[in-house]
Structure formats: C-alpha cells, structure tokens
Amino acid sequence: MSPIRPAAVVVLAAGEGTRMKSATPKVLHEICGRSLVGHVAAAARELDPEHLVVVVGHAREQVVAHLTEIDPAARTAVQAEQNGTGHAVRTALDALAADGVALDGTVVITCGDTPLLTSATLRELAGAHERDGNAVTVLTAEVPDATGYGRIVREADGSVAGIVEQKDADAAQRAIREINSGVFAFDAKLLAEALSKITTDNAQGEEYLTDTLAILRAAGHRVGASLAADHREVAGINNRVQLAEARRMLNDRLLRDAMLAGTTVVDPATTWVDVTVEFEPDTVVHPGTQLRGATRLAAGAQVGPNSTLTDTEVGEGAKVSFTVAEGALIGPEASVGPYAYLRPGTRMARGSKAGTYVEMKNASIGEGTKVPHLSYVGDATIGEHTNIGAASVFVNYDGEHKHHTTVGSYCKTGADNMFVAPVTVGDGVYTAAGSVIIKDVPSGALAVARGQQRNIEGWVVRKRPGSGAAKAAERAERGE
Numbered sequence: 151m152s153p154i155r156p157a158a159v160v161v162l163a164a165g166e167g168t169r170m171k172s173a174t175p176k177v178l179h180e181i182c183g184r185s186l187v188g189h190v191a192a193a194a195r196e197l198d199p200e201h202l203v204v205v206v207g208h209a210r211e212q213v214v215a216h217l218t219e220i221d222p223a224a225r226t227a228v229q230a231e232q233n234g235t236g237h238a239v240r241t242a243l244d245a246l247a248a249d250g251v252a253l254d255g256t257v258v259i260t261c262g263d264t265p266l267l268t269s270a271t272l273r274e275l276a277g278a279h280e281r282d283g284n285a286v287t288v289l290t291a292e293v294p295d296a297t298g299y300g301r302i303v304r305e306a307d308g309s310v311a312g313i314v315e316q317k318d319a320d321a322a323q324r325a326i327r328e329i330n331s332g333v334f335a336f337d338a339k340l341l342a343e344a345l346s347k348i349t350t351d352n353a354q355g356e357e358y359l360t361d362t363l364a365i366l367r368a369a370g371h372r373v374g375a376s377l378a379a380d381h382r383e384v385a386g387i388n389n390r391v392q393l394a395e396a397r398r399m400l401n402d403r404l405l406r407d408a409m410l411a412g413t414t415v416v417d418p419a420t421t422w423v424d425v426t427v428e429f430e431p432d433t434v435v436h437p438g439t440q441l442r443g444a445t446r447l448a449a450g451a452q453v454g455p456n457s458t459l460t461d462t463e464v465g466e467g468a469k470v471s472f473t474v475a476e477g478a479l480i481g482p483e484a485s486v487g488p489y490a491y492l493r494p495g496t497r498m499a500r501g502s503k504a505g506t507y508v509e510m511k512n513a514s515i516g517e518g519t520k521v522p523h524l525s526y527v528g529d530a531t532i533g534e535h536t537n538i539g540a541a542s543v544f545v546n547y548d549g550e551h552k553h554h555t556t557v558g559s560y561c562k563t564g565a566d567n568m569f570v571a572p573v574t575v576g577d578g579v580y581t582a583a584g585s586v587i588i589k590d591v592p593s594g595a596l597a598v599a600r601g602q603q604r605n606i607e608g609w610v611v612r613k614r615p616g617s618g619a620a621k622a623a624e625r626a627e628r629g630e
Contacts, residue, residue: 522537528547558576
C-alpha cells in the first residue's frame, strides 16, 4: 500500500510560551541544529502533504521570517488573537480557502513545540485514520505518569468514546495511562463542519479543537486512536528544563542511528550532533565533540577529543583533535590540531597539516603541505609539499583592505617569517628565519629579509656591572 499523502498538515505555532521566560518565541528555540517548529515542519514535509500551513500569532514577524528561510513553500496563517486550538485550525482552513484551496482528504493537525515527533509516527497516524475510516483519529501515548493529561476513554471496539480532562476524571479514569497528544488526523470536510459548531462556552472562553470529537461522535461518525510507539515523541516543550531534556533525547536518537550505521561514538554522553550532520561508516568521534550544521565525516575520519566542527567536511582518514572549525574543508588523510582554529574558507588538500596553535582563514593549503605550529595563515594560497616554519604570520590586513599571499610548491620557509600581502613566493623557494617578506620571491631563490647581526663584545660587563649576567660573563671569560 502506498503511503498516505495528506491533503494538508497544519502546524499550530501561535502561542507565546511564557514559561520559557524568553524574548525569543518558544517555537524558535533550537535543539540539535533546528528550531522546534523547524523539526515539526521537517517531519511534516516527509509526508509530502499537498499543503503545509503554519499558524502563527505571537511574534509572528520573527516566526514568518524564520519559516521563509527554512521552508519557503510553507503557507502561514495569522491567528491575531489566540482564541484556542479550534480557532487556530479554523484560521488555517480559512487561509487556504482564501487561496482557492478546497481540501479533500486527510488533514493532520500537529503542534509547533513537539520536536521529537517523527514522520513515521505521523505517517502511521494518517494511515490508521484512512484504514479505519475515521472522521478523526487521535494520536495517543501511554505515559508512566498521566497526571495533568487528558485521558483517552475507549469503547469495547477500540474507538474513542471521549477525552476526559484531569479535573473531570473519576478514579477509574485517572488510572488510565493513555493520553491525548494534541495531534490529530481529520477528514477535511467533516473537520470544517465540526469547527463551525464548536462554541466558547467554557472556563477559558476559547474554541477547543478537542470539542470536535464529541460533535463528530454525536453525528454518528467514528472517532479512532493511533497509539505512538514511544510516548516521548509527543512531549511538548514549555520551559527550559523540558528543552534540555528534549535536546538530550534527540541527541541520543541521532547518535544511536549513527552508531548503528557504522560510526564509533566513544562517549555518547559528551558528544553532541545536529540533525543535519552526516557520517560515513568507520568514522570515530571522540569525547567532548560537537558536530554542527552541514558537517560531514567521510569514511575512516576521526574527530576529537574536544572539537567543535560547524559546516565542515572531513575527508577519508583525516584526523582532527582539539580543534574549532567553521566552514572548512579538511581533505583526505589531513591532520588538524591539537588546538587549531580553522575559519570559513579554509581548504586543506590531501595529506596537509594544520598543527598546534595554527589559525587559518580563507586559505587554500596544497597536498602534503604542512603548517606545523604557532602560525596564522589568512587569505592565502599555498602549493603542494611546502613547509611553513613555526611562528609565521601571513599579514593580510593593511587597516582598510584584505590582501592575498601566494606561496608556491616545495617551499621551505623559515621560522618567524612575516609574509606581507600582497606578495607572491615562487616554487622551490627557501626563506631565512626571521624574515619579513614584502617583495615577490622568484622560484628557486633564497629570500633573506632581516638586519645583519652585530655582536658588541664586553657590552654586558660595561653597561650592566654587578648584574647576574655580568658576573656569569666574567666567570665564562675566566674559564670557570
């Protein structure tokens, strides 16, 4: 049987989320590289709905701007006043109708603060809804402690008799552990009819989506339920504690998937990854490592310990330790760290090296080239099999503009060199230690750019008499 394609998925994301105590709208808080609403939208997109509508309200300008970045095709509907979940869904349907859309089929309703909800669970909900011929199907979950949740009361045939809230439940109903998740699948036409009949005759004076269940059941329609395999999927985020708990659960899920696919994660408790990170088999991630954004580890790569890589590609067999990298490409069999910093635009070819206390930015490093230690390489191109001496600086900024330095292949540059851009050093060049290179160096030349050494004998004894240095010099002169 082919997967069910919903007519629409509606994401409810209009709430303020006051318990987050944040200037950032709740649905824009992030875990594992995506906003809460971004996770929900991504799961919804995997169902390939005909329409995806996100209902926005509080701080809607921020939320709409974010949705435009992550899912430009998503339709937004504005709930100017938060008058309940039923009103929010009606707002979404009205927005589609204003665009000339007449929905026919299944409409899935989900919440913008449930980042752990998977597309597989949503697909199963939609499938169960259509298989059972329900007017509405509730996604439910069996939780260890159902206190505070609406309980699912079922008929003998498994259909849903109703949802009883905690305050209205008797002792037997409070013992029920199956709860309402707030996620539903509806028949589109019956949903529209039921929404037109709900009232605000309740303590909050709001339109509740759950009221549609009783309306549809009273009209003789079947109300069903689909039980989530893992109750943690339906957990909503209301405060920072729950945000951290969800982050840990999602991170554990991502690491488990990576390990089952062939990645060694030495210490999952101290390893954090984003949903967009990719691993090939036989990669190794050491403790204290964070992998963010569009980072990708090729087969045999090793990262960590204590490394943070963002939007960085690590080639086959490369090793990266104690490193911060952002927007970098680390080639096969390259070596980075310890204590290296690769900034955006760094491109390291096969077998190259960025060693201890090396910083690179917008630099292209050729195959087999090494920058072993204590150096800054910025706005530069270095050829193949060149060695850059310790404590070298590529001086790329004149106070107003950045300039480029080019160093050829098979060069050996001395320690404590300054390459003052713009400057070009040819192939096979040697440079003397302590040189400041301000002019182009032709291929095969030795560049020496430093003052002549001059020794003034007896200076210490004459100018610093009685000092420890003077006494040591005098003893040395006497041969003691």
